[in-house]
Amino acid sequence: MQDYDKLLFAALILGPILFGALALISPSRGLRNAIVIIAAILTAGAGAFLITRTPLQFFMEPWTAHLATGLEFLIVLIVLGLAINIRSWLIAAMALIQLGLAASELLLPGQGGGTESAAPQFVVDNLALILVLVVSIVGSIICVYAIGYMKHHEQHAPPTAAGSGRFFFFLVGFLGAMNGLVMANDLKWLAIFWEATTLCSFMLIGHDRTPEAKNNAKLALLINTFGGLAMMVAGLIAHLSGHGENLSDLTAGWAMLPMALLCLAALTKSAQLPFQSWLLGAMVAPTPVSALLHSATMVKAGSYLVLRLAPAFSGTRLAVIIAIAGAFTFAAASALAIGQSNGKKVLAYSTIANLGLIVTCAGIGTPLAYAAGLFVLCFHAASKGLLFMCIGAIEQKIGSRDIEDMGGIMFLMPVTTVITLIGMGSMLLPPLGMLMSKWLAIESAMHAPLVLFLLVVGSALTVFFWAKWIGRIQTASYHREYKAEKLPFTILATLLLLVLAVVAGGLMTMPIFNAWIIPVVRGMTVAAWTADGLAQLDLAGQLPMWPFLVFLGLGLFVGLISFARFKEKNVREPFLCGENIQGGEHSYNFRSIGDSVNTAWSASYYMGSFFAESWLTPWVNLLAWMVILMLFGTMIGKL
Amino acid sequence: MSASSKSPWIVHYNCNSCNGCDIEFVACLTPMYDVERFGILHVGNPKHADILVVTGSVNHRDVRVLRNVYAQMPEPKVVVALGVCTSSGGIFADCYNIFGDVSKVIPVDVYVPACPPRPEAMIDGIVQALGILERKRAGEVMPSAAKPVLTLRPTAAAEAAPAAAQAAEQGNA
Amino acid sequence: MTLTPQMLTVILAVVLGPILGALVSGLDRKITARVQGRWGPPIIQPFYDVLKLLRKEALGVNRIQIIYVWLHLAFMILTVVLLAMGQDMLMALFAYTFSSVALILGAMSVRSPYSRIGSHRKIMQMFAYEPVLILLIVGVYLITGSFQASSVAQQPLLVKLPLVFLTFLMAAAIKLEKSPFDIATSHHAHQELVKGITIEYAGPYLALIEITHFYEIFIVFAVVASFWATSPAIGLGLAAAGFLALIVVDNVFARLTPMWMLRYMWTVPLTLALSNIIWLYCA
Numbered sequence A: 001m002q003d004y005d006k007l008l009f010a011a012l013i014l015g016p017i018l019f020g021a022l023a024l025i026s027p028s029r030g031l032r033n034a035i036v037i038i039a040a041i042l043t044a045g046a047g048a049f050l051i052t053r054t055p056l057q058f059f060m061e062p063w064t065a066h067l068a069t070g071l072e073f074l075i076v077l078i079v080l081g082l083a084i085n086i087r088s089w090l091i092a093a094m095a096l097i098q099l100g101l102a103a104s105e106l107l108l109p110g111q112g113g114g115t116e117s118a119a120p121q122f123v124v125d126n127l128a129l130i131l132v133l134v135v136s137i138v139g140s141i142i143c144v145y146a147i148g149y150m151k152h153h154e155q156h157a158p159p160t161a162a163g164s165g166r167f168f169f170f171l172v173g174f175l176g177a178m179n180g181l182v183m184a185n186d187l188k189w190l191a192i193f194w195e196a197t198t199l200c201s202f203m204l205i206g207h208d209r210t211p212e213a214k215n216n217a218k219l220a221l222l223i224n225t226f227g228g229l230a231m232m233v234a235g236l237i238a239h240l241s242g243h244g245e246n247l248s249d250l251t252a253g254w255a256m257l258p259m260a261l262l263c264l265a266a267l268t269k270s271a272q273l274p275f276q277s278w279l280l281g282a283m284v285a286p287t288p289v290s291a292l293l294h295s296a297t298m299v300k301a302g303s304y305l306v307l308r309l310a311p312a313f314s315g316t317r318l319a320v321i322i323a324i325a326g327a328f329t330f331a332a333a334s335a336l337a338i339g340q341s342n343g344k345k346v347l348a349y350s351t352i353a354n355l356g357l358i359v360t361c362a363g364i365g366t367p368l369a370y371a372a373g374l375f376v377l378c379f380h381a382a383s384k385g386l387l388f389m390c391i392g393a394i395e396q397k398i399g400s401r402d403i404e405d406m407g408g409i410m411f412l413m414p415v416t417t418v419i420t421l422i423g424m425g426s427m428l429l430p431p432l433g434m435l436m437s438k439w440l441a442i443e444s445a446m447h448a449p450l451v452l453f454l455l456v457v458g459s460a461l462t463v464f465f466w467a468k469w470i471g472r473i474q475t476a477s478y479h480r481e482y483k484a485e486k487l488p489f490t491i492l493a494t495l496l497l498l499v500l501a502v503v504a505g506g507l508m509t510m511p512i513f514n515a516w517i518i519p520v521v522r523g524m525t526v527a528a529w530t531a532d533g534l535a536q537l538d539l540a541g542q543l544p545m546w547p548f549l550v551f552l553g554l555g556l557f558v559g560l561i562s563f564a565r566f567k568e569k570n571v572r573e574p575f576l577c578g579e580n581i582q583g584g585e586h587s588y589n590f591r592s593i594g595d596s597v598n599t600a601w602s603a604s605y606y607m608g609s610f611f612a613e614s615w616l617t618p619w620v621n622l623l624a625w626m627v628i629l630m631l632f633g634t635m636i637g638k639l
Numbered sequence B: 001m002s003a004s005s006k007s008p009w010i011v012h013y014n015c016n017s018c019n020g021c022d023i024e025f026v027a028c029l030t031p032m033y034d035v036e037r038f039g040i041l042h043v044g045n046p047k048h049a050d051i052l053v054v055t056g057s058v059n060h061r062d063v064r065v066l067r068n069v070y071a072q073m074p075e076p077k078v079v080v081a082l083g084v085c086t087s088s089g090g091i092f093a094d095c096y097n098i099f100g101d102v103s104k105v106i107p108v109d110v111y112v113p114a115c116p117p118r119p120e121a122m123i124d125g126i127v128q129a130l131g132i133l134e135r136k137r138a139g140e141v142m143p144s145a146a147k148p149v150l151t152l153r154p155t156a157a158a159e160a161a162p163a164a165a166q167a168a169e170q171g172n173a
Numbered sequence C: 001m002t003l004t005p006q007m008l009t010v011i012l013a014v015v016l017g018p019i020l021g022a023l024v025s026g027l028d029r030k031i032t033a034r035v036q037g038r039w040g041p042p043i044i045q046p047f048y049d050v051l052k053l054l055r056k057e058a059l060g061v062n063r064i065q066i067i068y069v070w071l072h073l074a075f076m077i078l079t080v081v082l083l084a085m086g087q088d089m090l091m092a093l094f095a096y097t098f099s100s101v102a103l104i105l106g107a108m109s110v111r112s113p114y115s116r117i118g119s120h121r122k123i124m125q126m127f128a129y130e131p132v133l134i135l136l137i138v139g140v141y142l143i144t145g146s147f148q149a150s151s152v153a154q155q156p157l158l159v160k161l162p163l164v165f166l167t168f169l170m171a172a173a174i175k176l177e178k179s180p181f182d183i184a185t186s187h188h189a190h191q192e193l194v195k196g197i198t199i200e201y202a203g204p205y206l207a208l209i210e211i212t213h214f215y216e217i218f219i220v221f222a223v224v225a226s227f228w229a230t231s232p233a234i235g236l237g238l239a240a241a242g243f244l245a246l247i248v249v250d251n252v253f254a255r256l257t258p259m260w261m262l263r264y265m266w267t268v269p270l271t272l273a274l275s276n277i278i279w280l281y282c283a
Ligand code: SF4
Pocket: B016, B017, B018, B019, B020, B021, B022, B055, B056, B057, B082, B083, B084, B085, B086, B090, B091, B114, B115, B116, B117
């Protein structure tokens, strides 16, 4: 390990935290903005530079083990303090148990004795690299976006809201914690960063300090502390049973119970059913927080952990249950999204569903599935980050996040709307990334009938809510010309940057798959993988891209030509039985009984009788709890 | 005949009709008369239609609707007015709510008077309209004198039958 | 450049596909008329319709809908190309789905209540038949071990997928807008939705939708025929039988509500298809 690797390592983990602290204490907004931008550029640069240095292993000095223990205690104590502060005795109890676990781990001798120092504390392999790239690039873009967003938010936020300095500290610091999490190999360090992300999200969700925000922040803390608890138990068991206290030993040693516990922790963090409620509650936070939680950080930590463990449990009964849990989440969350008219909630459910897809892929565990999981992870981060940023901009303009209120924004804010359309299109349109990953996932699920069925149902449901929403936002009357709206520079720049990434990445899905994902997957050594499975991977990679590009290009090209050739004289009002009132933006007005003026209006279908959240949630949660119980039931069966 | 006159799609607008004409017109769709053999479809939507079939005299409220429906049809398009009501206001001419005949609102291409006209006469009127549609397609601007008015006494049903039969042959050709 | 047999198939499918589709559609109208005791339009009537529409004035409500109608056509042709190349069937299905989505989005971009309701019903239709189509592909995979469309030629699939074949016909009734499922738009007389999803498309744009529909018909019957791909004669017979069955169903049933369609498609056909798939897993 060279010195500048250490520097790189520090830049990725400590850099954002340090810059966040600077933002916290910076006296003026200008300075703070500059600090955030510098932090973003440095973090993204460091992330990109890591490509050239992978794979890396960091062996830390022995004294850092004590540092880790100290930090672990510190963070648990912070959680305990917070719990007492917000009077949540449940969280306090869990924190106390964690404290007890940490103490007993210190006191009880491990079976393995001194083997712990043998494994590196931090490891950067290809999986970690992909995550670091997502965190540091997409995350940084969101941080820069937040500059423009928060300026507006400060003026409209409730008076109780915390200062923007604190906001940026946690926002930027989040990236550091996340980078640490994905590179950590030692379970202690993993737990520390895991809890750190929980704390960051607690602070960010509660930012506005309204009663709702406080409540939802509490919920997030509760569920994620539960996950943290599971992780610590896993650590203790690993410690006592003599499996090394790090991921690489655990995965090599087939330590099933710790792995199941780690999976449980991962499910809570990535808001899989039945733990989805905290992520939905997190919507009260300012939108950059949602963007960050959903695309680059937090929930990705969970799916990352499952992917990390996947090679180890591949082929076991645990894997089967994990795949079912993910697929069930995929289907159920997509169904729940249909009944929602709150745009951010639809996005939240879609995130949960897509994370479910990643978990499914990890559970299926064939090379093709694994590649699909990686694919979803990357493309989802970019698309979802973009969509949240767009919705944030739209919400600030129209003052509502309800889908039904978004008709006509095509005229109000054409640039944002077109970017939003591209973002949403990337969820549905072949050959863009999300669709390709769904395709790979379904193909890899062919030998698991139940999982396959759930994926099929989920993918049919997905089309439903996206089409509905896209249809609403692009609804417009004829306008001779569209004037681009004024957006704050940071918002516009980040939107453009990310949409460019989504389009460029989307048009090159198969080359990316062949040039990058396949070598990554092939580079892994997994006992359960067969030559047959690897051949499947190559077969999927042979899908030719040209027909897609040719026809997408042709369709758009000819479409745009007719678009340009369509003149005002060709415009007619929509058919309203001839009762239209002529002219202008209000051409959808018509004369009704007694010559009164009415506006034609038709809301989207939400099918509330079946897809209502309040009705459906208890049932799907019940089923999801059953799956969680099965997860541990397989363990007991093994004992 | 070119394709345009082999696929006339109709939108039917009932102004202030007593429904006599409408019932007869709908009878044209039945197996007895089967206008679909000429490719005629009843689309019910001006945006897809080539022929606007109007029945009844125009009342004040109809004026704007008729204009809108006519405006929403893509060129080339023709208007066929069925029944005496459409040509003069018919028996409703002096009613308080009547604006007048159809040609006061939109240009009419074919009148099929009678009260109500027989389905054969209506089909004949539409077949006449096809000729006009064809000429309009070719870019011809039609003076109103050049537009046919079919007069048909009830006893002259026999006259109409050969015309319809002839049209049927043309349609199938 | 030499023409490989594969390229020839692609070109033939793209050129002849819509022509065959239009003929089938014309035949459908003729037979339907005969069933109803009418003479009916000439079989080449769909060609007249499209030619007429192409030469009409291009009216529209806004400009966005135009882009989508082209995407609708482009992705339908893409589906034909992918299938003719013998490529991945699931990917072809996704391309096909997007083609329908494009039509829906175009119709939704318009401030018209009829159009919106029509497109929502179309979404429900897609939602109703998608699982059945994916299960069809699953069934083929379980038999041939491959997702390539070219693999269906190895053996008669009907023998092993009789129930899936049945459910595919039901899905086809939705795709071809046949009663009892013709809820989004319809070729018959006056609808409660005044042509629903296509209402705001006029002239050439409507012609494009019609042409796309011809491709769709072609795809549907090509798939039906491929259930017995080893012998073209039996395959064609199968397609003809399916076609007649659809016409009979169309004439016998009334149009039913979207919710009824959803409930039906997610129970009876799905159960049938699933049980077929499950016995394949067990076999
Ligand atoms: S012409 Fe005669 S049948 Fe026709 S609408 Fe007038 S009154 Fe009624």
